[in-house]
Amino acid sequence: MSRSVRFVALLAILSCVTQASGGRSTAVVQEERTLAGEWIVRSTPIDGKLTSPKGITLGFPDRDMVFEQQGDLRTGVVLREDVGQDVRPLGTWRVMGDEFSTAFQLWCPDTNGPCGSIVMRGKFVRDDKINGTMTAFFDVDDPSTPSGFDTWTFSFAGNRVAPAATGGAK
Amino acid sequence: MISRAKHSFRLAVLMLLAAATLLMSGIPVSAAAKLAGQWMLTINIPEGPNSSTNRTLVLNMAVSPRNGSLHGRVAITDEAGRTVSGAWRQVGKRASIAFEMPCPGDVPCASVILLGKVKGGGFVIKNGTVIVMWDTPNDRNPALYDTSNGSFRGDRLQ
Numbered sequence: 001m002s003r004s005v006r007f008v009a010l011l012a013i014l015s016c017v018t019q020a021s022g023g024r025s026t027a028v029v030q031e032e033r034t035l036a037g038e039w040i041v042r043s044t045p046i047d048g049k050l051t052s053p054k055g056i057t058l059g060f061p062d063r064d065m066v067f068e069q070q071g072d073l074r075t076g077v078v079l080r081e082d083v084g085q086d087v088r089p090l091g092t093w094r095v096m097g098d099e100f101s102t103a104f105q106l107w108c109p110d111t112n113g114p115c116g117s118i119v120m121r122g123k124f125v126r127d128d129k130i131n132g133t134m135t136a137f138f139d140v141d142d143p144s145t146p147s148g149f150d151t152w153t154f155s156f157a158g159n160r161v162a163p164a165a166t167g168g169a170k
Numbered sequence: 171m172i173s174r175a176k177h178s179f180r181l182a183v184l185m186l187l188a189a190a191t192l193l194m195s196g197i198p199v200s201a202a203a204k205l206a207g208q209w210m211l212t213i214n215i216p217e218g219p220n221s222s223t224n225r226t227l228v229l230n231m232a233v234s235p236r237n238g239s240l241h242g243r244v245a246i247t248d249e250a251g252r253t254v255s256g257a258w259r260q261v262g263k264r265a266s267i268a269f270e271m272p273c274p275g276d277v278p279c280a281s282v283i284l285l286g287k288v289k290g291g292g293f294v295i296k297n298g299t300v301i302v303m304w305d306t307p308n309d310r311n312p313a314l315y316d317t318s319n320g321s322f323r324g325d326r327l328q
Contacts, residue, residue, distance in 0.1 A: 091268065102281075117266060147319060
């Protein structure tokens with residue numbers, strides 16, 4: 001085999017390898033992230049703010065969060081067995097690329113006290129690692145905030161401890 | 171005396187008949203102010219963060235009963251047929267519903283919290299308040315994201 005033929009053959013092989021590896025990396029990038037599964041989420045204050053401007057706090061417990069997807073319905077539940085077997089705040093979620101959002105209701109057994117809702121905004125560091133911020137909107141008027149409600153934000157980091165349940169969606 | 175007793179008896183029978191009719195009609199009498207059931211929500215919110223133009227969303231909301239829990243689930247379907255999940259709670263007449271907005275992908279998306287009072291014997295939510303937390307970060311907002319307010323109305327379908 002002449003040198004020129006060998007050179008052309010080598011170029012062809014290199015071209016094929018490049019195209020194949022390029023295609024594989026594209027496939028990895030396009031794979032959609034999912035929150036489905038069980039996560040342990042640890043929260044920490046931002047700038048030392050332990051309470052909302054109106055003095056309300058949720059504390060900083062580790063949260064055992066389970067997310068599920070059945071068809072279009074994406075649900076979430078926080079398992080607060082440290083507080084009680086039946087304490088299971090509910091929520092929902094969505095994913096946009098490497099970022100996600102969830103909305104939860106707070107669990108307020110004291111009907112005379114303030115309650116509220118939580119929005120989590122975060123990103124996937126890896127498939128099994130997330131971080132971001134949680135924003136609490138308490139049902140207490142606060143004209144100083146744009147929303148008009150007492151608003152408190154803190155940060156969180158989470159690790160996946162179990163994959164999505166078998167039989168469910170991804 | 172006898173006629174007064176007869177009158178009272180007739181009144182009691184009429185009240186019993188009315189109660190039985192309501193029960194048989196399937197209308198949630200005992201849960202007059204409860205949220206569980208089918209609702210049509212009409213939500214007015216800005217088109218996007220910092221927009222002065224409002225848009226109206228008409229959503230169907232199926233509210234599952236709480237079954238003794240403090241929270242229940244909702245399924246919300248928009249006019250394009252997109253369905254999302256949500257969660258609700260209620261104390262007395264005051265109800266709150268939190269969900270992720272159904273988004274087509276080419277408009278700013280958001281998380282939505284509805285706050286309102288279930289009135290009219292459990293058939294209407296008037297002048298409800300909406301908190302919208304958009305996906306756009308904003309360090310000057312205590313939520314760390316852009317927020318907007320809106321209003322909503324709920325009408326029970328079933």
